[in-house]
Amino acid sequence: MSAAGPALLAAAAGVGFGHAVLPDHWVPLAVVGRTRRYPLSKIARLSSLAGVAHVLVSIVLGAVIIAIGLQFRSTIEHAQDTIIGCILIATGIGFLVLELTGHGHHHEHDHDHDHHHDHARPHTHARRTSGLAAVMVPFGAAASPDLTILPVFLAATTAGIATAVGSLVIFAAVTIGTIVGLTLAAARGGYQIQGNWLERWGNVFTAAVLGVIGLLVLLGVI
Numbered sequence: 001m002s003a004a005g006p007a008l009l010a011a012a013a014g015v016g017f018g019h020a021v022l023p024d025h026w027v028p029l030a031v032v033g034r035t036r037r038y039p040l041s042k043i044a045r046l047s048s049l050a051g052v053a054h055v056l057v058s059i060v061l062g063a064v065i066i067a068i069g070l071q072f073r074s075t076i077e078h079a080q081d082t083i084i085g086c087i088l089i090a091t092g093i094g095f096l097v098l099e100l101t102g103h104g105h106h107h108e109h110d111h112d113h114d115h116h117h118d119h120a121r122p123h124t125h126a127r128r129t130s131g132l133a134a135v136m137v138p139f140g141a142a143a144s145p146d147l148t149i150l151p152v153f154l155a156a157t158t159a160g161i162a163t164a165v166g167s168l169v170i171f172a173a174v175t176i177g178t179i180v181g182l183t184l185a186a187a188r189g190g191y192q193i194q195g196n197w198l199e200r201w202g203n204v205f206t207a208a209v210l211g212v213i214g215l216l217v218l219l220g221v222i
Helices: 005-020 027-035 040-068 070-100 113-142 149-158 161-191 196-218
Strands: none
Touching (some): 005 149, 005 161, 027 040, 027 161, 070 196, 149 161
């Protein structure tokens, strides 16, 4: 490893942490996990998978950008922010609509068995649909690529194979560890907050969080 190797490895760790710590990578997963009362083990699995996907997409997209020209990097980053921001906002609106239409939480019914049977399937379908969106949207936000690793990786390749591979390994480890750690910490903290108001308005809170973070991503703030 060259003399610049340690500095490049440290830079890769800093880039991984600096990007993964942004709230759009872990807050949506933590909030959705708390709202839907997922066990911490499930939240850990989801955030781990999101972290792995984040690293893989970053590496693959980075390779494509290197192949077609670095001048396209800013265009791709802007399009990425627009797409992710709009999806988060739209999903937040979806949660709000589900809440307003009575599909956002369970209700107790005093109807007879036949009437309950007639309506069980639509309600079940709505819950499954919202549940899928609840998982996939924050997962997709967490998995969005980080192109800030490109300059570090390009510099590392000039320092040798060991430095290049090491920079990717450290970037991956720090990124995944940060996403999982922050998601679990936030979700665990959320479970300390108790009250009927949170259970009743959990979907509204989730909608607000997704909407705010989506807007910040769309505006390029985060």
